[in-house]
Amino acid sequence: xxxxxxxxxxxxxxxxxxxxxxxxxxxxxxxxxxxxxxxxxxxxxxxxxxxxxxxxxxxxxxxxxxxxxxxxxxxxxxxxxxxxxxxxxxxxxxxxxxxxxxxxxxxxxxxxxxxxxxxxxxxxxxxxxxxxxxxxxxxxxxxxxxxxxxxxxxxxxxxxxxxxxxxxxxxxxxxxxxxxxxxxxxxxxxxxxxxxxxxxxxxxxxxxxxxxxxxxxxxxxxxxxxxxxxxxxxxxxxxxxxxxxxxxxxxxxxxxxxxxxxxxxxxxxxxxxxxxxxxxxxxxxxxxxxxxxxxxxxxxxxxxxxxxxxxxxxxxxxxxxxxxxxxxxxxxxxxxxxxxxxxxxxxxxxxxxxxxxxxxxxxxxxxxxxxxxxxxxxxxxxxxxx
Numbered sequence: 001x002x003x004x005x006x007x008x009x010x011x012x013x014x015x016x017x018x019x020x021x022x023x024x025x026x027x028x029x030x031x032x033x034x035x036x037x038x039x040x041x042x043x044x045x046x047x048x049x050x051x052x053x054x055x056x057x058x059x060x061x062x063x064x065x066x067x068x069x070x071x072x073x074x075x076x077x078x079x080x081x082x083x084x085x086x087x088x089x090x091x092x093x094x095x096x097x098x099x100x101x102x103x104x105x106x107x108x109x110x111x112x113x114x115x116x117x118x119x120x121x122x123x124x125x126x127x128x129x130x131x132x133x134x135x136x137x138x139x140x141x142x143x144x145x146x147x148x149x150x151x152x153x154x155x156x157x158x159x160x161x162x163x164x165x166x167x168x169x170x171x172x173x174x175x176x177x178x179x180x181x182x183x184x185x186x187x188x189x190x191x192x193x194x195x196x197x198x199x200x201x202x203x204x205x206x207x208x209x210x211x212x213x214x215x216x217x218x219x220x221x222x223x224x225x226x227x228x229x230x231x232x233x234x235x236x237x238x239x240x241x242x243x244x245x246x247x248x249x250x251x252x253x254x255x256x257x258x259x260x261x262x263x264x265x266x267x268x269x270x271x272x273x274x275x276x277x278x279x280x281x282x283x284x285x286x287x288x289x290x291x292x293x294x295x296x297x298x299x300x301x302x303x304x305x306x307x308x309x310x311x312x313x314x315x316x317x318x319x320x321x322x323x324x325x326x327x328x329x330x331x332x333x334x335x336x337x338x339x340x341x342x343x344x345x346x347x348x349x350x351x352x353x354x355x356x357x358x359x360x361x362x363x364x365x366x367x368x369x370x371x372x373x374x375x376x377x378x379x380x381x382x383x384x385x386x
Contacts, residue, residue: 124151174361302337
């Protein structure tokens, strides 16, 4: 495994997947030759209604990027596949998170199969299904899946799903990688943010499926039983704008900090350093970049027991779990985490961060790709195998 091509989002797009794809390219480039292809046209607004969809000046990456892939141009799908094939990569890695890319990726993957049959076409699945999925989304998804050779997922439940939808292709299950970066001083972060009580944090884009309404409903119990404040920090999608009204009606609205805004990397790190627990009340999810950020910050996670969060959050070790959809159990889990304190989770979070580090992820990924490249491979690989 000497050459890898990547086709996916890249800075200056400010999304988490663009950030992680750029990190992956940099990590792999220290091990193999990497070519990085990205999109030439911004997402349509109906797909991506973010008010802050790019960060000026953040377009530099460790690996040069080539913006060729245009979702509106079938010609670009062929051209991109031909450019990738010209480099004869051992594998092509394409992040997958929405069926919007189903038709273009299907076409590019099939063209690549003709031009470079030995290239292992691999989808890195941030989630298998769209967050809002119907028959058309499932149809587009299946087209891309059946044009792929291998998959990487973050949850065992996704591996099971893929084994039914796209057998017998090899599937690897790896934990969501964790960035090892300097952590801000906790006391300084709390002073800068004006925090003097325990802090319960929801961080990231606010969307309906993420269950922030449950956190708002749990707020009275959390505040009365623990004295904590609650912070919801991240841009609110149009679909979830009514949550602010819900927050304003809360009897403890003064204890809920509401920051509907783009949160740059430095600010995310500050909030994580200042908080005592990160809450993920998702109704459904595969893996979570915010859970990975919390582990990197050595902060316990209180999460709904759905998708890959069941594997990421080990009760009493890296956080606490509660039943999805239950604001009562959410409040109880937060109370347990705050009662136990940060020190109770420190060793477990340290081990989790080490196990899910980006260098380890890159090594596991390359080992999996080597195994997937073998004729007749239908291997399933778990994280502890690498």
